[in-house]
Amino acid sequence: MTNDELLAQYGPRESMEYDVVIVGGGPAGLSCAIRLKQLAAAKGSEVNVVVLEKGSEPGAHILSGAVMDPIALTELFPDWKERGAPLNQPVTGDELLVLSETGAMSSPIIPDCFHNDGNYVISLGAVTKWLGEQAEALGVEIFPGFTAAEVLYDEQGRVTGVATGNQGIGKDGLPHGGFQLGMALLGKYTIFAEGARGHLGKQLIAKFKLDEGKDPQSYAIGIKELWEVPAEQAKPGLVVHTAGWPMDTQTYGGGFLYHLEGNKVTLGYVVGLDYKNPWLSPFEEMQRWKTHPSIRKHIEGGKRIGYGARAITAGGILSLPKLTFPGGALVGCDAGTLNAARIKGSHAAIKTGMLVAEAALEALSAERAQDELTAYSSGFEASWLKSELDRSKNFKQWFKKGMYVGMLMTGIEHWVLPRLGMKSPPWTIHRTAPDHLALKPAAECAQITYPKPDGKLTFDRLSSVFISNTNHEENQPAHLKLKDASVPVRINLAKFAGPESRYCPAGVYEFVNKDGADQLVINAQNCVHCKTCDIKDPTQNIVWVTPEGGGGPNYAGM
Template sequence: MVERETMEFDVVIVGAGPAGLSAAIRLAQHARQKQQELMICVVEKGSEVGAHILSGAVFETRALDELLPNWQELNAPITTKVTNDEIYWFNNSNKATSIPHFATPKSFHNKGNYIVSMGNVCRFLAEQAENLGVEIFPGFSAHSVIIENDIVKGIVTGDMGRDKDGTEKDGFMPGMELRAKYTVFAEGCRGHLGKQLINQFALDKNTSPQHYGLGFKEIWQVDASKHQLGKVVHGTGWPLTGDTNGGAFMYHIEKNQVVVGLIVDLNYSNPYLSPFDEFQRMKHHPVFKDVLQDGERIAYGARAITKGGLHSLPKMHFPGGLLVGCNAGTLNFAKIKGNHTAMKSAMIAADMISDALEHGKEHSDLVEFKTAFEDSWAYQELYKSRNFGPVMHKLGKFFGGAYNTLDQNIFQGGLPFTFKDNIPDHATLVEKNSAEQINYPKPDGKLSFDKLSSVFLSNTNHEESQPCHLKLKDASIPIAVNLNKFDEPAQRYCPAGVYEVQQVAGKDEFIINSQNCVHCKTCDIKDPSQNITWLTPEGAGGPNYPNM
């Protein structure tokens, strides 16, 4: 048994993303107003705040307006207003049809919103939190949950200095127990502790399965003559065909740069599909090519997003803690936005915890959170868009889009129908013999690139001599089951080249290049055998995004 040091806090928050930092700021604001002395700690697995943040991002300031009404005076990095909003149907690799605003769900419209780097917004929020006395520990991963008598009592940070086989190296440092009266889990999409808590407390027993998309993002430096500051482009259709849904985006930001990306819904059925290569193909469409051509790609990243919506939202409270933001699934997919709703859910969590501590309650099941959240504008948004994703899955892009336009624009999300998608994303693949193989063109090195050069741009790094953080429940399954049935789709759904099948001594062998992992969590979601579990590596491992 490893002896661990223990630190005591009033509140421990896991994750320094927009939700976790909003919870910390709100708690500290309450403490100052009530003249409470609260010890608030935020742990962040990235090397610094913002290092693991990846978001589009067109940002709606509604939650921030409530949290920090003077954010503009505080010089928040939120300055580029949306000036032009275009939406396209991509008919094929060369043609696109511009869709008028009246024919698209009004939730897609972005008047009054801002194009931002959420990494930089989180750095700003961290500064505000620290000014209020919050302690933030970057480079420390939350490895496990302390649960005693079915009550969450805090977390244990990851050990540092173990060899690949788990033995202690020179300089080994055991993780610490961070104990708290309440623990807020704000890990983002498919947080590994959130996943454990959902199972432990059966938080999803009355919901549809959660659904996900895989989002790609690149930042390009482009010619000034092609740049239109504040312009937002969204589109759907090609290159995603058949039952593969998703959408493309391009945002014009400061310094003659554009953000370009693609979201691929992870309920696709063809095991030969490679989301990464679909994204590379997409950039050759004239809508994107005309802007990117002769430019320079300067950043790359990929991250899963939680998009199941209201029907997939688990219970968010349990004894001793709360699940908030994308860890629970509060993203509003009808808007393709989740930062504002994540922040609001976390602010409500902070309100509930502050009241409980004021009245001497510790480690309680804050059941009142449910009512407070359901009374909020964030919940009302999710309710109005409750059918958005399931309709797209069931009716397809065209008819699903038509239904959603009618529902959102005419009936304000009030059509009296309920659509649910009860098939989890990992169960949608057809076997390889029933699927059409896809031959992707080789990258040209100008608009399209390979995975390894892309991972290089993400500044991803892990200490090589450490236990692999990608765990197989059964090491035989990738070859014996997944390769035989699905041609081992991990080779293609991973956007970082982590998984390979190689011939070793005349036999197929499953290779895990964990050093490449950009922490997108797609393998944990899409593996058809649910055989891969993503865990946190040593603290500070993973991508280091400068301004994503």
């Protein structure tokens, strides 16, 4: 049954009204909620705020490296240390390595964007959970396990809130015994903080043409593992970044390895989703990268205890859409404020959440509703975040011209120019093509043969998904939709050798031959919500939509 048919039969929806509805309980959404409550309390007024979080709790779906710059957190909570924020391990050293297949060269110059003095190696999931506790203590309502499935509009086309997903729809599309119609959460303003490639944010960008005149957004996939290592191998606070092997010099990619407290190491590999060779598998490249002597020495003899993957919005300031529209705004990675040059986005997410909160409370105090929060855009333009992103505007574009060009120009823009007193590069490099158009036909590319996993240092996808604690209610429609069911075999398999079976880090997509005919099987229950398929599919035939609330990974310590 369609949503309209369900509404006709079971409706109308129940509704709840708030001053501000926030979609997404990550750093951006929670910081927005917290700042709203802080500002209202300072004025002696009240503001009703609700946060919808599709994970089982705040932090359950959060995945990041992560090294955190505490600049924005300090603005939000100057006393964060006293409050017990889980920023426990200061960075103690930086290494930047250029890898060959067996060797490594340490960069003699570390560009400013890779310096981490004053930063912390963290679990962003733990920080997010802590932010959720701070928000609830201030009176913010948080609804974990609820998805925002639909944007709601008024007659003038202004955003008025969101509808949560229906519960209890079977695989056949029909309601079963546990059916419950979604609820309408109505707000004077609705803030979208869904993370990279937000399901609703993508719709809003298209509807309001927020990316008009901007460079196409650029993405990467980050694949991460968490290890516990012998005490003698632990180097708390050491931050290692790598370029080079196993990527070729024309493919954007690099590794990170950070030593946390408690003999834990977090490490991962990032591959730009504009890669050209359809035989490439980001998951397998990450496994191969771990076998390099410079990486192996940190984790060999340890135990892998966590796995996950997520898309990264990496286009920067040149791809940043307009942040506001009538009735709401985009924040954090839903907008694309991550600084790819610094490999950091959590401080940007927190800052945008604070900026939009300040604009929203000003509008609410003036008894405005559903207009455009222009004060958010102007606040962003005047912020340190805008200056920081300007400084890094060309980072990804240079690397699209090859590794050596990227390294050279990163050195010039992030080491030489600052020493000449220049705050941002005087030149601008633009992009014109979206990532999904980058794939070449499989026949034009060299096949890549990956080694089999050894089960000690390297692993397969399914054992990896198992330790991500991913689970979905099995009797529900697949949340990975095909616009045209014939495209995977007719185009993707025939022309590109079925790249979805390789770019997915969770084994969701596999091609099988049944009765002499090829077909695509979608194992939606494996999905870790990275949304790579929604981005990289060459015909844009795959659409990621929200599953039932609470489904997906349940990351611990990630």
